[in-house]
Amino acid sequence: MSQRPERMHRVRLRVNGQAREGVVEARKSLADFLREDLDLTGTHLGCEHGVCGACTVWLDGAPVRSCLLLAVQADGAEVMTVEGLAPAGGLHPLQEAFWEHHGLQCGFCTPGILLSAYAFLREHPAPTEGEIREMLAGHLCRCTGYEHIVEAIRAAAEAGAGAVPPGSA
Amino acid sequence: MKPAPFAYAAPRSVEEVVALLAEHGDQAKLLAGGQSLVPMLNFRLARPEVLIDLNRVPGLDGIRLDGGLLRIGAMTRQSTLERHAEVLARCPLLPAALHFIGHPPIRHRGTVGGSLAHADPAAELPAVLACLGGEVVAQSRRGERVIPAAELFVGLMTTALQPDEVMTEVRMRLPAPGAGWAVLEVARRHGDFALVGVVALLELGGEGAIREARLALFSVGPTPVRARAAEEALAGRRPTAEEFQRAAALVEEALDPDSDLHASAEYRREVGGVLARRALTQALARIPGREAR
Incomplete structure (x- = not known):
């Protein structure tokens, strides 16, 4: 330039x-x-x-x-x-957790939430519900009412998803 | 929802920046973190001919503690300052205020200088600068000048910075060791713009009386508001609930906010007083030795 x-x-x-x-x-x-x-x-x-x-x-x-x-x-x-988050033909553990816990309906907000949540879980491997909800304040979802998203992120944390590199299952 | 066309330059030195500003003047806009300017471009509320990107200018970021002064490069990211260990130890009110700005993806791009230059009346950093006292350094082809905090904010989203100037550094005075502090705001959701906010500093003297109290409120007028009458009333008094209540009444009296879609003037004035009282109480509780009272 x-x-x-x-x-x-x-x-x-x-x-x-x-x-x-x-x-x-x-x-x-x-x-x-x-x-x-x-x-x-x-x-x-x-x-x-x-x-x-x-x-x-x-x-x-x-x-x-x-x-x-x-x-x-x-x-x-x-x-x-x-x-880049998902491995070829599969899902990252964070995405698995969203699938398992009905963390999405129409899916429009999901990609952004996944990328924020992944960064969040790397810094907060064992987050409180309050911390999860504060992180989600930066993302608007008009379908789910957030409850299932919170559950999905909590489950992803328990599964150690924040420590799994992008592109791995 | 897409910007009008503009030409873009990414200069590699402050000299190049000021040369471009001298050439393009008020046809040009400086792009710092872009978290306020880019929305304005997208809405076409701003339609500059030329965008001068500061993100590739080396040396505009960095954090240094220099005696009683905290020196922050204007392009320092808010998230970098928020996590800086020495700043957390010496000036914890600053990270606490930064935490209220948007969300992590916003603070990863947003800069300290950008927020001050944008001068949104609901923004936290202008109130922090007003509370701590300090100054910003501006550079242009005419040379370098220092603008004190009290002179920087001149009106709604308007600063004393001239169209040919670029802010290079922000200097804040570190609070005295052991000073109490609080940053409080009311917003609809975390990360939303504050409906009312306050930054407070409280310093006690040898006899346990208040040596100095400072209160800066935001989102209650076009610029940050220092509650001078309340500050003066508190100086020399004992830090009691009654004194804080009296100060809160003086804050409420001094405020002259506007009504808007989000909150009425009456609401803002009342909440300003309440937050000031809470902030003073919280600041007192943070002074070593006062925790248990």
């Missing part, structure tokens, strides 16, 4: 361990780049202003809102999306 302000930019980054690149308008969000240019439609876009949490992905090892990050800002970065 030069320091002359430009409207078009080349972006090279790693997504779920693979080198990817594209040419984007400066105004394109990372979320739209993932969905439209890289065909990774597991990342969902709800509110587009950082409130609903559906677009949460990992950037360089920490969860961020991909609707509040420009694709051009992710140049050189390491991104993980929900597609």
Whole structure:
């Protein structure tokens, strides 16, 4: 990137361990780049202003809102999306727990919750219900009433899901 | 819900940043953590011609304790400051205030300088700066200047920073060792914007009387509000429930909040008084030797 302000930019980054690149308008969000240019439609876009949490992905090892990050800002970065959480053809233990405990209905909010919950469980391997609910305050779900999501995350914690690397069952 | 087109530059030094600001002036916006600016771009409430990204400028982040001063690079992430061991030990009210900002994914990107420059009236960090006292350093082609906390916030989302200036450092005065503190706010959900909030510091003198009390309220006006009348009334008095109640009444009297969709002016004024009293009580309980009373 030069320091002359430009409207078009080349972006090279790693997504779920693979080198990817594209040419984007400066105004394109990372979320739209993932969905439209890289065909990774597991990342969902709800509110587009950082409130609903559906677009949460990992950037360089920490969860961020991909609707509040420009694709051009992710140049050189390491991104993980929900597609990187599951092993090929299977489910990560965190996803298993959501399945077991009915932690989703329509599933729109689920990818963002999974990526936040995974970061949360790495830092809080034995969370209290209060801590789980505070973490979930950053994610809007309009189906479940959250009860089953809380149960799923508690079960995932008991199963040690936070210690299981992405892409493993 | 997508931004209008803009040109983007990612300068690699403060010199390049100020050169771009000098060239593009108020056509340009500085992009720090983007947790407030990008929503405004997405809503097209902000339509800059040029976006100058500060995220690739080396040396704009970092945390240093320098005597009685905490020096924070303007681009330091809120989550980094929140977890800093020395800050937790010497200025625990700061991590406590940061914890109220949004959610972890917001604080991983959001910056200290960005929050202060955005100057949202419901934001925690401007009130922390107002309570602790301190200053920010601004740089432009005209040189460097220091803006004291009391002069930084001039109105609703408006600071004394000029369109050609970039904030490079935030300096906060560390509380005296043993000072009591509290950060309280009322919001609908954790991470929502505060309906009313308060940051309090309480320092006792040798005789157990109050040496200094400081109260900064937020979300009760266009800028953080220091409750000066209450602070002056408390100085020199004994820290009793009656004195705190009297101070709370003075806080309530001094506030002149607006009504909006989220809360009426009357509600904000009353809750401001209640939170001030609770914050003083909690601050007192945090002073070593006062825990049990």
